[in-house]
Amino acid sequence: MRIADTRILACPRTGAPLHWDGTNLELHLVDGELRAADGGAVWPVVDGLPRLFDEARLKGTDRLMRHIHDRLPRAHRPLLRVALPLLQGGGTERVLREALLEHLRLGRLAGDGTTPTRLLEVGIGAGDNVPVLRAALPGGLRAELWGTDLSETLLRRCAGRWGHNPLAEQARLVLADPHYLPFADGVFDRVFHVGGLGRFDDPSRVLAEMFRVVRPGGRVVIVGKRVDPREPQAPMFEAAYRLLTLHEPEVPLDTLTLPDGAVDVIDEQVSRFFFLLGLGRPAVE
Ligand SMILES: C[S@@+](CC[C@H](N)C(=O)[O-])C[C@H]1O[C@@H](n2cnc3c(N)ncnc32)[C@H](O)[C@@H]1O
Known part of the structure; x- marks a missing residue:
């Protein structure tokens, strides 16, 4: 940074x-x-x-997840990458990243010539979305990608992908509690999260924080785990999926408080095991 x-x-x-x-x-x-x-x-x-982040304010679940993510072997992500497509009948990672890119509406980002366009990934982990996003951003756009996580191991792994301290260019990384994002209001054009919603102590609070830091006219997107309610899965597949995702609880959307003023709300099942929630902040409030 x-x-x-x-x-x-x-x-x-x-x-x-x-x-x-x-x-x-x-x-x-x-x-x-x-x-x-x-x-x-x-x-x-x-x-x-x-x-x-305030160590004293961290809740038990968040501490536990940090502990687990700090100790996950490097092999966990490649294992998921191979196993989830098999369980889903193909294409999981591609399907998820494509849905994310589509709903982030990156093509609409034009920049204003003075402030850089900023994207924030809450729970960036080891940075698997970074190259995908960089490649999808409109050419010539002055864009900054920011990432937060509570796992120092994952953030250092993320940083290590581009050698020491190159993240000033690829992504600006911060150790932060998603319930108290350490950013001023409305400074990001897009704010997104993939894959850990059910692990947050208070998912509605995290969503409210994501909405707070997105600028008017910007968009928040969350990809979360949810077994497709319209398509019953073989119990063996569902059990394997739950095991692979370390039994992450699902967050039913009707238990999530949507931020006041959210517009253009989209809730879509994007694959057998994942949904996507998109919401916009009105340009004029
Ligand atoms: C499944 S990983 C996804 C990583 C990355 N977003 C991706 O798409 O590859 C979920 C991320 O959320 C973070 N996370 C999970 N639970 C958390 C919690 N309770 N508090 C803060 N971060 C958490 C983890 O450290 C991890 O990096």
Whole structure:
């Protein structure tokens, strides 16, 4: 992350702007602190990674998921990539990423000539969406991809894909609790999440946070796990799917509170085991 990028960060406790104080390498943060402008909290940056979450506020589920994701072997993702298409009768990963890209409506992003276009992936993990998104963005668009996660292991793995500290170009990464996103209001053009909704302590709060940080006229998209209610699965397939996804609970949409003012709401089953929820923030509020 570059020093200039810190201007869209906000204290996850109070929402105050953050000021950088530390060592840099070619204008990228290395080690130091981000201090809240209201004189309150001080957040560490260690080896290029800001830690913008309150350990004391983390709930049991979120701690447990961090613990699990921090320890998942590298082989877990490739295993899912091979096994899920088999269980779904083909194409899972492609189907999901294509649905995501379609509903992010990247083709409509034109930039305004001054502010860069910003995309945020909540729960970016090891960054499997990054190359797909980069390739799909309109040519010539000045775009920044940002990612948060609670698992330091996954974020460092994500960073490692492009060598040390190249994420200033590929993705800006932040350790953050999705229930308290450390960003100012309305700074992203698109905000999305893939695959962990049922693991959040309070999925409605995470959705509200995603909606808060998307700009007016922007869009929020979530891809979540849901066995297609219209298509009964063989019990063996369903059991294997549940095992592979570590028994992630489903979040029925009627239990999710949609943010006030959300427009153009889309709920679609995009494959046997996944749904997609898309919602827009009106351009004029
Ligand atoms: C299934 S992975 C998907 C990763 C990436 N989005 C992708 O599409 O490849 C879900 C991600 O959400 C994060 N996550 C899951 N539960 C979480 C929780 N309770 N709090 C914060 N992050 C969580 C995990 O660390 C993981 O990176």
